[in-house]
Amino acid sequence: MAAALSCVELAGPVVFDGFDSAGEAVGRPHPSPHVQLAAVSQDQAYNTMSLTLAMLGGGRAADEVDGLDLGLTRVRTDRGKLEPVTASAPSREGQRLTAAVLDEPHLWTFANHGVRLAATLRRNLGKTGGRSIETTNCWRPGEESVAEATAAFADLIAAGTLVGKLLRYHPKAVVADLADxxxxxxxxxxxxxxxxxxxxxxxxxxxxxxxxxxxxxxxxxxNEVAVAEDSLIAAHEWDACETSERLQAGDMVTLGFDGGKSDDATALVAMRVHDRLLQTVGIWERPENAHGWEVDRAAVDDMVRMAFTTWNVVAFFADVEQWTSYIDTWSADFRDKLLVAASPSSPIGWDMRGRGQASTLGNERLAAAVRDGLVKQTGELRLRAHVLNARRRPNRYGVSFGKEARGSKRKVDGWAASLLADMARHEVVESGRLDRPEPKKRSGRVYGFG
Incomplete structure (x- = not known):
């Protein structure tokens, strides 16, 4: 497909040229096409180039394309050229590219100069209004390959965090158990x-x-993205829990909250009590390249209050770090609605720094439930990214979670909020208060004595 597209970019009607009398779009060839087939090695670049030569060398191409001249290392026409390039070549800054194929970008890394090559190609294409296509196998997380970065960019666009133009086609099979x-x-x-x-x-x-x-x-x-060896949850495990269901007004839910200020994300997640359906209420992250950004705390407060208005919130566990004043206010405003308290000192405040054993046991319980398909989730992309970013962190109590490294841009706050919501649900269920009938209202008389 990439070879066919490169042939079309070289000599086909790829430039929009208005509409015909029937209202159909009309194209014309580019006046000076320059197409590059890029890879990090010559052998790899020739994979696509060999197919391109076979396509142009057979059939009617020679009759249809003026000045078609096929060579082993390039194709020329009267208008332009097509050529393979590699990361080992000198800088190609400033070339007037109209199209490029980035082949196997899951192998393009900083070490082999693939990241620099991709950046150069995109700058050149940006100056001419050109376009590129990446043809890749699934990448390995953490290698910081070009394919991994492009996928992250696509996720941000899909989540509405960034505005951009990118077509992603990534079919995959969701198989929960390879042994089946x-x-x-x-x-x-x-x-x-x-x-x-x-x-x-x-x-x-x-x-x-x-x-x-x-x-x-x-x-x-x-076609599944490979998981890191120390991943807490694998992609296929999380994706197998996806459902089209959504929370409905009046549903009995618990809330989990993990707050940040500027660099760390802030996440608010709801979990339906009867079936463990997780749904994102809000995730706030610093936009890419935004300096001096801080989370809008008033907006977060509004979402918390919206949750209490929309659903029957019976428990709310919120990590106290950096949000103590808000948690105190929420505790005062909503304590009468909650069936269980997060801690002896607060209806809502939960200090994850000082309650390692309970947090670790809760983490193991939720991770096992995901693997066993006992949790439902709505497919929200930002939450999915946070879940898949979580890494196993053993401690003396069992297996907790953490980021891949201190300061990593790969956030896990959505998993932390989900964990708090699940721990809140667990406490509600274990309390037995869901099975108790509501106390009967008593009528009576009031006597006054003088």
């Missing part, structure tokens, strides 16, 4: 439904080969 062959076959059949040449039996054999690591099987055959 029926489930695996169904996932592969759905994923490769438009590729009848794929031998599903062969792929199943490859997945079950003892030399195939499960994360590689998911990455290369199921």
């Amino acid at each position: 062959e029926q489930q695996l076959r169904a996932g592969l059949a759905a994923l490769y439904a438009d590729s009848p040449w794929i031998d599903i039996d062969r792929l199943v054999s490859e997945v079950y080969d003892v030399n195939t690591h499960p994360s590689d099987a998911r990455r290369y055959y199921l």
